[in-house]
Amino acid sequence: MIAPELSPTLTLNGVHVWKGWLTPDAQASMAADIAQVAEAAPPFRLTTRWGRQMSVEMTAAGRYGWFSDRRGYRYVDRHPQGTEWPPIPASVLAVWRELAGTERQPDCCLVNRYREGARMGLHQDRDESDFTQPVLSISLGDDALFRVGGTERGDPTRSVWIGSGDVLRIAGAARLAFHGVDRTRFGSSSLLPGGGRINLTLRVVD
Ligand code: SIN
Numbered sequence: 359m360i361a362p363e364l365s366p367t368l369t370l371n372g373v374h375v376w377k378g379w380l381t382p383d384a385q386a387s388m389a390a391d392i393a394q395v396a397e398a399a400p401p402f403r404l405t406t407r408w409g410r411q412m413s414v415e416m417t418a419a420g421r422y423g424w425f426s427d428r429r430g431y432r433y434v435d436r437h438p439q440g441t442e443w444p445p446i447p448a449s450v451l452a453v454w455r456e457l458a459g460t461e462r463q464p465d466c467c468l469v470n471r472y473r474e475g476a477r478m479g480l481h482q483d484r485d486e487s488d489f490t491q492p493v494l495s496i497s498l499g500d501d502a503l504f505r506v507g508g509t510e511r512g513d514p515t516r517s518v519w520i521g522s523g524d525v526l527r528i529a530g531a532a533r534l535a536f537h538g539v540d541r542t543r544f545g546s547s548s549l550l551p552g553g554g555r556i557n558l559t560l561r562v563v564d
């Protein structure tokens with residue numbers, strides 16, 4: 359069964375935003391689950407296809423993780439250390455069941471770690487094979503200025519501050535919307551040891 363639609367707090371260029379979806383307790387236990395993922399699959403910094411090192415550290419859970427180098431962007435079934443990715447935590451899958459609005463299960467939970475000064479340029483999530491499937495994004499820790507445009511790079515953009523426990527769904531007509539993180543407010547949250555922000559994006563890859 360697909361869970362009944364629960365109204366988002368706001369919608370930004372078609373991207374639904376549920377503010378404060380996770381209680382502080384739920385955020386803390388999810389952060390602990392993700393710390394275990396990071397222990398099994400240590401975060402690393404990738405290089406874009408243009409040869410620039412990304413400021414965000416990444417790792418993943420599930421069947422696939424995301425990878426980037428001079429050859430381009432793709433999903434890979436192993437961590438660079440050669441091991442399989444750890445399973446997606448149950449706490450994270452529960453949010454998918456509540457808000458993704460699809461019968462399919464995610465096969466990748468990408469973990470993005472924003473330390474002080476990290477950001478993510480405008481991009482589309484388009485390395486998956488079925489764009490009828492949503493991308494669900496869960497934020498933990500510091501506030502982030504999230505920007506979303508249209509499906510063309512030059513389309514006008516809007517931005518909103520996203521906080522810990524907020525969940526976004528990038529789906530439907532907005533599935534291929536350009537989006538990114540301009541900056542974070544480092545130190546605005548004390549949820550994560552060492553500070554900063556973690557963003558989880560859940561995707562159906564195959
Ligand atoms: C992403 O687009 O992969 C990350 C978005 C975010 O950090 O909120």
Ligand code: FE2
Pocket residue numbers: 481482483537
């Ligand atoms: Fe993205």
